[in-house]
Amino acid sequence: MRVLFASLGSVGHTYPLIPLAIAVRDAGHEVHWAAGEEVHPPLATLGLRPFRPADAFYEIYAEDLAPELDRLRPDLVVHEWGLPGAAIAAQRAGIPGLWHGFGRMIPPGIGLQLPDTAVPRRPHLDICPPSLQDKDFLTAGDRIELRPVPFSFPDGAPAVDRGARRLVYLTLGTAFGTAALLTTAIKGLARLSVTVVVAAGRVPPEELGAVPAGVTVSSWVPQAQLLPRAGVVVHHGGSGTTLGALAAGVPQLLLPQGADQFANADAVTEAGAGLQLRSAEVTADAIASHVRALLAGDGFRDAAGEIAAEIARMPSPAEVARRLPDYA
Numbered sequence: 402m403r404v405l406f407a408s409l410g411s412v413g414h415t416y417p418l419i420p421l422a423i424a425v426r427d428a429g430h431e432v433h434w435a436a437g438e439e440v441h442p443p444l445a446t447l448g449l450r451p452f453r454p455a456d457a458f459y460e461i462y463a464e465d466l467a468p469e470l471d472r473l474r475p476d477l478v479v480h481e482w483g484l485p486g487a488a489i490a491a492q493r494a495g496i497p498g499l500w501h502g503f504g505r506m507i508p509p510g511i512g513l514q515l516p517d518t519a520v521p522r523r524p525h526l527d528i529c530p531p532s533l534q535d536k537d538f539l540t541a542g543d544r545i546e547l548r549p550v551p552f553s554f555p556d557g558a559p560a561v562d563r564g565a566r567r568l569v570y571l572t573l574g575t576a577f578g579t580a581a582l583l584t585t586a587i588k589g590l591a592r593l594s595v596t597v598v599v600a601a602g603r604v605p606p607e608e609l610g611a612v613p614a615g616v617t618v619s620s621w622v623p624q625a626q627l628l629p630r631a632g633v634v635v636h637h638g639g640s641g642t643t644l645g646a647l648a649a650g651v652p653q654l655l656l657p658q659g660a661d662q663f664a665n666a667d668a669v670t671e672a673g674a675g676l677q678l679r680s681a682e683v684t685a686d687a688i689a690s691h692v693r694a695l696l697a698g699d700g701f702r703d704a705a706g707e708i709a710a711e712i713a714r715m716p717s718p719a720e721v722a723r724r725l726p727d728y729a
Contacts, residue, residue, distance in 0.1 A: 505533060
């Protein structure tokens with residue numbers, strides 16, 4: 402079977418699909434990937450045959466993908482929620498397709514078209530644990546549960562000597578981070594007896610200036626390997642980090658900045674697995690106080706552990722990959 406994956410050209414929209422693509426590849430199927438060039442290096446390293454449709458940079462429109470579908474003639478197209486154009490192109494070409502989620506169902510008003518308004522009645526690969534998923538979405542349409550598996554390459558892990566100090570991981574993702582917010586968070590965390598690992602993302606580390614002892618700053622860290630070691634994750638509320646921390650059973654402090662992050666923060670706090678601070682509430686004192694509460698409160702870790710157990714019970718990428726020929 403030949404399977405075409407398609408995603409927006411960003412880490413946040415591409416990485417959630419990679420575990421299933423690897424499982425499909427390992428099951429002996431031929432995998433190709435349509436995306437902007439920014440995400441080609443990791444996809445190529447994994448043997449997932451990335452290519453750039455037409456002049457696509459970030460978005461892919463139906464007209465961009467149509468000639469590639471004629472060329473490849475895939476048996477199945479797996480298109481993420483941010484790419485209604487890929488779904489439309491597959492439908493026009495008469496090729497079966499599956500939506501692949503990246504978290505909770507897309508809330509309205511965040512700049513992404515809701516999937517079923519573009520192409521109705523296509524099954525959804527849903528990586529959000531049911532207890533956190535939008536309740537209306539759970540009862541509508543054809544959902545295929547798929548365990549969220551955090552993905553990152555293991556290279557480049559910062560050398561951290563934890564000793565007796567607890568580890569706090571701080572990231573604001575690749576799209577919304579600012580030097581001012583990172584600096585405020587670092588200032589607050591430095592007041593605690595913790596080791597802090599910072600993934601600066603889009604912010605050049607030199608813009609943060611000198612950081613306190615016990616704080617390590619890198620542009621990027623292998624998040625999937627770091628999360629299980631953390632006592633608390635402080636982050637922006639992106640779906641990848643939110644689900645990764647939940648899969649590891651780690652409490653979270655969410656500082657939502659935009660897109661679906663506010664809905665993610667609400668879902669985590671309502672589940673008792675974390676706390677949140679909205680922009681007007683964010684100060685170094687507030688961050689220190691909230692992280693101190695997360696480290697001290699067993700209830701947060703217990704709630705996160707329950708969701709981690711729920712995630713572990715969801716079908717693995719390998720299990721779902723074995724079922725994909727049924728949808729082709």
